Amino acid sequence: MIKKTIFYFILIVSAIVFTYPFLWMFLASISPDKAIGNLVLLPSQVTLDNYRQMIAKIPIWRALLNSVIVSGLITTGVLVFGSMIGYALARLEFKGRNLIFYLIIFTMTIPFQITLIPQYILMVKLNWTDTYYALIVPYLINALGIIMFRQYFLSLPQSLIDAARIDGCGELRIIFRIIWPNSVPVILTVAILTFMTSWNEVLWPLIVIRKESLMTLPQLVTLFVVGGRAESQLGVKLASSVFLATPIVIAYAFFQKYFINSMVSTGQKE
Amino acid sequence: MRKGKLTPYLLVSPYIVHFLVFVVFPVAFSILLTFFKWDIISEMKFSGFANYRRLFADRLFWKALVNTLYFLSIHIPLELVVSLFLAEILNQKLKFQGLFRALFFLPVIVSGVAVTILWQQLYGYNAGLLNKFLMYIGLGKVGWLIDTKMAMPSIAIMATWKNVGLYIILFLVGLQTVPKQYYEAAELEGASHWQKFFKITLPLINPTIIMVVILSTIGGFSLFIEPYIMTGGGPLNSTLSALLYIYKQGFFYYHMGYASALGIFFALLIMAVVIIQRKYIEKRT
Amino acid sequence: MRKIKKILSAILLLSLTFCTGGNSKRNYLTYWSSNNTYEIEFARKMVAEWNAAHPNEKVKFQPVPEGQSSEEVVLAAIVGKTTPDIYSNMWQGDVEAYAKAKILVALDTLKGFKDFIYSRCDSSTIKEVTAADGHIYQVPWKVNPIMMIYNKKLLDGIGFKNPPTTYKEFFTAAERFQKQNLVNGRVTKWFGYAEILPTWWQRLFDFYPLYLAESGGMPLVKNNKAVFNNKYALRVFNFLRTLYVHDYFPKERLSARQDVFLSSVIATRFTGPWDIAHTEKFKPKGFKYDFAPLPTSGKKSELPITYCDPKNIVIFNTCKNPQAAWEFIKFYLSEKNELKFLEITNQLPRRKDLLSNPLFEDYFNKNPMMKKFARQTLHIKGIDQALYLKEVFDIISQAYEESVVYRVRTPKAALDDAEKQVNLLYSK
Numbered sequence: 010m011i012k013k014t015i016f017y018f019i020l021i022v023s024a025i026v027f028t029y030p031f032l033w034m035f036l037a038s039i040s041p042d043k044a045i046g047n048l049v050l051l052p053s054q055v056t057l058d059n060y061r062q063m064i065a066k067i068p069i070w071r072a073l074l075n076s077v078i079v080s081g082l083i084t085t086g087v088l089v090f091g092s093m094i095g096y097a098l099a100r101l102e103f104k105g106r107n108l109i110f111y112l113i114i115f116t117m118t119i120p121f122q123i124t125l126i127p128q129y130i131l132m133v134k135l136n137w138t139d140t141y142y143a144l145i146v147p148y149l150i151n152a153l154g155i156i157m158f159r160q161y162f163l164s165l166p167q168s169l170i171d172a173a174r175i176d177g178c179g180e181l182r183i184i185f186r187i188i189w190p191n192s193v194p195v196i197l198t199v200a201i202l203t204f205m206t207s208w209n210e211v212l213w214p215l216i217v218i219r220k221e222s223l224m225t226l227p228q229l230v231t232l233f234v235v236g237g238r239a240e241s242q243l244g245v246k247l248a249s250s251v252f253l254a255t256p257i258v259i260a261y262a263f264f265q266k267y268f269i270n271s272m273v274s275t276g277q278k279e
Numbered sequence: 280m281r282k283g284k285l286t287p288y289l290l291v292s293p294y295i296v297h298f299l300v301f302v303v304f305p306v307a308f309s310i311l312l313t314f315f316k317w318d319i320i321s322e323m324k325f326s327g328f329a330n331y332r333r334l335f336a337d338r339l340f341w342k343a344l345v346n347t348l349y350f351l352s353i354h355i356p357l358e359l360v361v362s363l364f365l366a367e368i369l370n371q372k373l374k375f376q377g378l379f380r381a382l383f384f385l386p387v388i389v390s391g392v393a394v395t396i397l398w399q400q401l402y403g404y405n406a407g408l409l410n411k412f413l414m415y416i417g418l419g420k421v422g423w424l425i426d427t428k429m430a431m432p433s434i435a436i437m438a439t440w441k442n443v444g445l446y447i448i449l450f451l452v453g454l455q456t457v458p459k460q461y462y463e464a465a466e467l468e469g470a471s472h473w474q475k476f477f478k479i480t481l482p483l484i485n486p487t488i489i490m491v492v493i494l495s496t497i498g499g500f501s502l503f504i505e506p507y508i509m510t511g512g513g514p515l516n517s518t519l520s521a522l523l524y525i526y527k528q529g530f531f532y533y534h535m536g537y538a539s540a541l542g543i544f545f546a547l548l549i550m551a552v553v554i555i556q557r558k559y560i561e562k563r564t
Numbered sequence: 565m566r567k568i569k570k571i572l573s574a575i576l577l578l579s580l581t582f583c584t585g586g587n588s589k590r591n592y593l594t595y596w597s598s599n600n601t602y603e604i605e606f607a608r609k610m611v612a613e614w615n616a617a618h619p620n621e622k623v624k625f626q627p628v629p630e631g632q633s634s635e636e637v638v639l640a641a642i643v644g645k646t647t648p649d650i651y652s653n654m655w656q657g658d659v660e661a662y663a664k665a666k667i668l669v670a671l672d673t674l675k676g677f678k679d680f681i682y683s684r685c686d687s688s689t690i691k692e693v694t695a696a697d698g699h700i701y702q703v704p705w706k707v708n709p710i711m712m713i714y715n716k717k718l719l720d721g722i723g724f725k726n727p728p729t730t731y732k733e734f735f736t737a738a739e740r741f742q743k744q745n746l747v748n749g750r751v752t753k754w755f756g757y758a759e760i761l762p763t764w765w766q767r768l769f770d771f772y773p774l775y776l777a778e779s780g781g782m783p784l785v786k787n788n789k790a791v792f793n794n795k796y797a798l799r800v801f802n803f804l805r806t807l808y809v810h811d812y813f814p815k816e817r818l819s820a821r822q823d824v825f826l827s828s829v830i831a832t833r834f835t836g837p838w839d840i841a842h843t844e845k846f847k848p849k850g851f852k853y854d855f856a857p858l859p860t861s862g863k864k865s866e867l868p869i870t871y872c873d874p875k876n877i878v879i880f881n882t883c884k885n886p887q888a889a890w891e892f893i894k895f896y897l898s899e900k901n902e903l904k905f906l907e908i909t910n911q912l913p914r915r916k917d918l919l920s921n922p923l924f925e926d927y928f929n930k931n932p933m934m935k936k937f938a939r940q941t942l943h944i945k946g947i948d949q950a951l952y953l954k955e956v957f958d959i960i961s962q963a964y965e966e967s968v969v970y971r972v973r974t975p976k977a978a979l980d981d982a983e984k985q986v987n988l989l990y991s992k
Contacts, residue, residue: 013371019365020365020368020369023365023379023383024383026440027382027385027386028385030398030408031389033397033408034397034400043827045822046406046821046822093290093291094290096290097286097287097291098291101286102287103284103287106287109291112298113294118550118553119546119550120501120545120550121501123309123545124306124309125529126309126529126535126539127304127305127309127312128301129529130308130535131308133319138646147301149297150293150297155294180290205388208390209390209391211390211391212504212526216530219629219641219646221627222626230392230393231504231507232629234392234508235508242822242823242846243400243822244822246396247396247397250392250393253390253393254393257389257390261385261388268388272384272445272448273445321665403816403821404814404815404816405814405816406821422815424816425760425815425816425817427970510817511761512762513760514760514815514970515965515970515972516762531954532954532955
């Protein structure tokens with residue numbers, strides 16, 4: 010009994026440690042600037058002024074839209090291409106299949122640091138800096154996504170595919186009409202993982218996007234906080250930070266199980 | 280057997296294109312660039328091994344490498360201990376296990392930018408929440424981000440806080456694979472809780488431990504946004520990470536050739552470390 | 565299958581509509597200003613006025629996309645060929661290198677430029693902005709001399725009716741201020757604050773103006789050689805170092821907190837006139853402040869020289885119609901609009917008649933603080949005409965961090981080393 014109490018105590022303290030900072034940030038963002046210094050639990054005064062100022066200062070809605078577009082298209086691409094390639098690798102026999110499989114594994118081990126600068130130069134040469142292309146195209150195919158699809162498709166019964174072939178389905182139709190409905194868990198996992206990673210990506214946008222109207226949310230917030238336009242108003246900076254965190258937290262509240270599963274599956278890949 | 284022998288190739292062709300354009304070309308170009316001096320605006324100038332010679336003499340780059348390793352040496356053990364400890368407690372058939380798990384996981388999904396902005400406030404020397412708390416319980420203030428000895432550990436603590444939720448769950452999965460009979464047998468022999476933990480649990484979840492180590496090694500090598508926002512690499516370059524330094528050389532000063540040389544060298548180093556770790560796993564399992 | 569095709573084509577269409585390539589034809593001019601809030605306001609007004617009068621030569625405006633510094637962003641834009649036609653926040657120190665790389669329009673080849681510039685600027689300013697090849701690539705637009713802002717109430721409180729002008733007075737004031745504000749023996753307020761980030765351009769706002777003040781405007785680099793390792797730089801280093809030794813200046817990055825000057829956490833700061841508008845907007849009730857010249861080691865008979873942070877207007881060679889761009893600039897810098905610029909932004913146009921033109925008289929009489937800055941413009945310096953200035957400031961910044969803020973080396977040793985490194989940089 011004592012042991013259990015101690016355990017609960019530890020767990021509750023840890024839960025506070027992991028969540029209270031977010032709560033503080035949220036409360037600070039709705040407090041007037043001069044009250045933030047003394048804020049611990051309850052704000053002495055509630056105001057939306059920080060949010061109003063933030064919206065007036067930076068095109069944050071536009072950045073939100075950009076992030077949705079970019080992450081949405083990347084996720085779609087990863088799902089479509091990933092399942093096509095994963096299917097070919099898992100279910101079709103052709104020369105060079107193993108070679109391609111090992112190539113994919115190999116690309117996963119290349120650190121992105123090595124390709125960062127030449128990829129930027131590539132974007133410059135393609136005239137893609139300051140376009141959505143630069144943000145989206147390099148991420149449309151993702152090695153991890155392919156591998157996850159392949160692993161999952163390997164476990165599907167062959168009879169499913171054979172039946173479809175007898176009905177005269179083409180391979181694309183098999184993938185999207187027969188395989189997809191039977192692969193919801195892996196699709197959700199890959200989708201959440203891809204969406205989250207691209208949503209939180211900040212280094213690449215910092216490099217290829219300079220036009221304010223094309224900036225993604227994390228990029229705009231980073232530059233807003235580091236740069237001078239917040240006019241040293243702490244509350245406004247924190248408001249932008251809350252704004253950045255909120256969409257993912259809301260999604261997490263709904264798809265908690267899938268979030269956790271997808272992150273775990275990246276772990277087990279290694 | 281099917282009419283379209285080409286079909287599989289068509290299906291994998293997007294990957295081939297992507298691989299050529301975004302992997303083969305950049306890597307080859309990067310290697311080529313290391314032999315040139317180039318600021319993008321002017322013409323490329325061949326410079327032989329000058330970039331590599333400069334790399335080996337560049338004290339700041341070596342400092343940045345050491346800083347990155349220092350970060351890993353704090354971050355990884357801390358992460359292992361905390362996540363294993365909390366996973367072990369969560370594994371004790373308690374109520375609300377799911378709720379706690381979900382709460383611990385929250386920092387994992389939130390953008391690193393938001394987390395960094397938040398922690399900059401917590402770490403403030405004079406008005407930060409952490410120091411206020413320390414003063415309140417009668418301890419002195421800590422120079423989290425302004426003390427050259429504390430700045431990197433502070434960033435490591437923050438990174439641990441952000442990622443530990445993921446590792447807790449990985450360990451939970453690992454812990455659940457340990458057969459119950461082992462514990463029952465040990466209990467019969469009168470083993471204490473901690474004895475069971477060290478004698479049975481630890482050896483059996485070794486693969487998970489190594490997996491966590493590799494994951495956080497790879498993550499740790501890409502340390503960038505935290506010092507970029509919080510310290511700019513200071514004080515006295517104590518939080519200058521290798522990636523931040525490469526970024527500065529490439530995108531502050533436009534020393535593209537030199538930055539490429541740094542990138543290649545750094546990437547090789549990461550690969551070497553990961554290969555050694557992998558070898559180690561294969562030996563153990 | 566058809567459904568999938570539909571979805572795929574929808575995606576493609578969507579991405580095409582959203583992605584605008586860099587090559588699209590356009591019949592408008594693009595213009596970037598700095599990202600100072602009041603300058604944005606001014607630019608918006610001007611651009612709206614211009615567009616109403618010139619429907620065929622419209623200007624599209626946006627503030628420079630923020631980075632750590634605007635210089636970094638402009639360089640990146642040049643690299644990505646995404647430069648605007650007109651840019652009004654060009655740091656003088658970059659123009660020579662850009663001119664050499666042939667990415668700027670030589671303005672003196674445009675109709676009406678010469679007459680304009682000779683009526684606006686004095687000969688020394690024109691000389692300062694003329695490139696090595698004899699052309700002029702920039703319009704000297706505005707200056708922001710660095711001075712010391714101080715909190716009147718706080719200085720009154722320690723018996724300083726006038727702000728300190730010498731290092732010695734500065735130390736006395738700082739010591740008194742610190743003693744008065746100890747809480748349980750802890751320092752809670754500081755006499756001054758300088759940003760401690762090691763980024764190169766931070767030194768333009770602490771070390772460099774103090775060095776110009778102390779040395780009477782000596783250069784840092786001359787004929788590709790470091791000339792800053794002298795007694796003046798040493799005095800400035802020692803001055804600042806003492807401030808950190810006694811905790812008169814905090815080592816914490818206060819810029820991450822709420823505004824520390826307005827919340828009376830610090831009493832002074834080195835800054836420019838742009839702070840007036842900011843202070844007026846956010847100051848609490850009863851807050852009183854003023855500006856003073858920078859401190860020097862000994863009393864000076866006239867105002868000490870300071871750094872003026874000159875920002876100029878350039879036209880990039882990606883511009884399809886430079887003459888139209890120049891017409892816009894001329895409109896932007898007309899007397900009437902410069903008065904508006906003064907009123908809205910509290911930054912100073914770089915023109916010779918600033919104090920003599922009756923058009924501005926009324927403004928300066930109403931804004932005595934701005935008059936102080938206008939007077940200071942007679943004692944200002946921009947930046948040396950040299951290459952690699954960023955690297956030079958970076959090296960100085962490292963020396964500064966080591967010997968002033970963290971004191972792991974003596975100022976002498978740090979400056980000696982910095983001199984060596986700068987000379988090595990130019991010898992390559």
